[in-house]
Amino acid sequence: MSSSSTWPADPPQTRADWVDARLRMAILTGQLKAGTRLHAERLAAQWGVSATPLREAFQRLAGDGLVEIAPQRGARVAGLDREKAAEYYELRLLLEPRALESSLRQADAAFLDEVRRAITELEAVGTADSVETGFSAHRSFHQTLLSRCRNREMLRMCTLLQDQTQRFAANSIDVKHIGQHRALAEAVLEGDIGEAVRLITVHLHTTVDAAHSPTGALPAGET
Structure with missing residues (x-):
C-alpha cells in the first residue's frame, strides 16, 4: 500500500483511477474545502478530462465519507466537525495499533526497505x-507501516480513518511530527x-490533542 510522494501526479492505470486520486487529494489536502459544491463539468475542464469519470468518483468518494450527495442538491465535499474527528481518532486508536502489530509480525527484508x-x-x-508532497x-x-496487516478489512478501515483524520489535520495542524515518525x-x-505499538499510540494521542487545541481550529463556517 506504499505510494510515492508524488501521488497522484503519476497517473494510475486508468483515467478513472487518476481522476479518483486527484479528487481525493484535493479534498484531503483542503484544496476543496468542506461544503464546496462539486461541479463535474467545471472540474473536468480544469483537469482536462470528461465529466463521466468525475461523476463516478463522486459516488466512490461518497462511499468513503468524503463526498455528500443529496437529491436536487448534487455533490458537495463532506463537512467536518470536532465530534466526528474525535470518533475517527477513537477508532484509529482501537484499530491501528492492532493492525501495526499484525503488519510487523509479517515483516521481511522487502518490507523493511x-x-x-x-x-x-x-x-x-x-x-x-x-x-x-507533504x-x-x-x-x-503510515500506509507502509500497516501494509502487511493480514486482516485486509481492518487495513481498509485504517486507510479510510487515516484519510478522514488527515483531512482534519490538513486544515488545522502540522501533520508531520517528524521526531515521532x-x-x-x-x-x-x-x-x-x-x-512500535506504544509509539503509534503515543503519536495518535499527540495528533488528537493537537487537533483539539485552541490553535487546531476548524475552517471558517465549520462546526
Missing part, C-alpha cells in the same frame, strides 16, 4: 514543498514490536 524509503521521503519534505509522504509512511520507524526497523 519500504519503511526506510518511506521515512526518508517524509524527512525530506521541506517547508518549500507543496502541501500535496501529505503524500505522510500518507505513504523517526522514533516509530527506528522501532520498526529494530524489530521491537512492543515499542
Whole structure:
C-alpha cells in the first residue's frame, strides 16, 4: 500500500483511477474545502478530462465519507466537525495499533526497505514543498507501516480513518511530527514490536490533542 510522494501526479492505470486520486487529494489536502459544491463539468475542464469519470468518483468518494450527495442538491465535499474527528481518532486508536502489530509480525527484508524509503521521503519534505508532497509522504509512511496487516478489512478501515483524520489535520495542524515518525520507524526497523505499538499510540494521542487545541481550529463556517 506504499505510494510515492508524488501521488497522484503519476497517473494510475486508468483515467478513472487518476481522476479518483486527484479528487481525493484535493479534498484531503483542503484544496476543496468542506461544503464546496462539486461541479463535474467545471472540474473536468480544469483537469482536462470528461465529466463521466468525475461523476463516478463522486459516488466512490461518497462511499468513503468524503463526498455528500443529496437529491436536487448534487455533490458537495463532506463537512467536518470536532465530534466526528474525535470518533475517527477513537477508532484509529482501537484499530491501528492492532493492525501495526499484525503488519510487523509479517515483516521481511522487502518490507523493511519500504519503511526506510518511506521515512526518508517524509524527512525530506521541506517547508518549500507543496502541501500535496507533504501529505503524500505522510500518507505513504503510515500506509507502509500497516501494509502487511493480514486482516485486509481492518487495513481498509485504517486507510479510510487515516484519510478522514488527515483531512482534519490538513486544515488545522502540522501533520508531520517528524521526531515521532523517526522514533516509530527506528522501532520498526529494530524489530521491537512492543515499542512500535506504544509509539503509534503515543503519536495518535499527540495528533488528537493537537487537533483539539485552541490553535487546531476548524475552517471558517465549520462546526
